[in-house]
Amino acid sequence: RPDKEDFYVTASRMVPYKKMDLIVEAFSAMPDKRLVVIGDGPDFAKVRAKAGPNVQLLGFAGFDVLRDHLQRARAFVFAAEEDFGIAPLEAQSCGTPVIAFGKGGALETIIPLPEAGCAASSPAPTGVFFYEQSVAAIIAAVERFEGAGAAITPEACRENALRFAPERFRGEFTTFVEGEWAAFRGGKQGRCSA
Template structure:
């Protein structure tokens, strides 16, 4: 059986790339395709230093820095991959990878991180943040996104089975494509985040500082609680906005490496998370360290954190791992922090760690290979 794995683009090692890494661990002989490949020489271990078959976008002007600007060409580019020699095609898609062309004797399974977010439910937010609400450029952008939506729906028909990274994304797939999907949670490298029981009196948040992460709200909330200390790890376009809201009790570390992040996650009293994420790896890395999470109760967080109210309603042994707030506001974050502190020892490092272990890489690999095996057997039986 010849296998092809198609990934949107290879430029950094982020959430989708962690899944790709495990897919390649499951199927090390698979050939790898990607629209562009700009991974540095020393950062290719996660793709097993494989050669990557790229599209014509790789050779276009300024593609290394401006590859996203070639979105209008991406549907055409991904359709140029000749996959006719492969029996099984695995697309790893949050943009256009699922749009590859396959035939009736080929099985196409899509690991879908989300339908293209900035073309669907987040279009208006994307246009606002990009300054493309009005004017000629705005109308051109809207026209392009309209075209992308039409193509996105059409190419969903070429996927035999969808895998969603959360039930939240499964609902989005159903809404956009009218297709059902199986949920397999992404892997979290819990071994890199050992549990640490002795917590110190500070809170931590870590994120790229972009608008939807709402880091400014977390900083605003803690600046209004001068008796509580917050450490902020991360950099990005919103850094100045966040810095302007920071009180004396808020420490901004900027960009920090893995060692610094792990150290703070292990020692912090709790990790604070205000974004609506499709899944959210950072809260699980914190829980792997035995650190509770105070999070916005929407999106993937509802599936990765066990909140205090849920544990109480269940009437079982107390195994909560965090506290939710349900409005993205400083006041809601303040109330959640107060509720967390009132809970005292109800949330234990051991419970947090145990919850995180549900998402270990070996569990992902077992579920993923079992799913692929079942679908391949059914496909061959029907052939």
């Protein structure tokens, strides 16, 4: 969805390693920016205590509500270090850029905006990284995102998410297995043979 509204969104189970409290604290320090928080869990009260008037906590919400917010948001904010992390890809599949902690799986699923003074690289960027799990780092990343203008497009975000589509996995996996099977049946060693 290319027509974005003037709010940011984050969604997660509210447990300590997800760092939802940092995101809420950062946005509470930026009263001119609106944040919608979707999720529930043991840290909900801690997160709510840090929420300023510009932060709306929805609590648990169904998939339709989550998808609607992901489609309409300016960007999805993600502060956890995950092995993979599906939420940033779900946001990108909705055409929404991601502002994420630059560690773990996010490094593989988000194409970062080039750093200042660096030449743009291909493919097109789909998000902005911050490299410290802190309020100041999140604020700086949001400012960098806003300064990027139209450098990150909904189309680039969607295209990037499609790299992880189940259909692509199935097709490439099937082609690989069939090639190995054909090599095995033909008496040739496959690429995976020792």
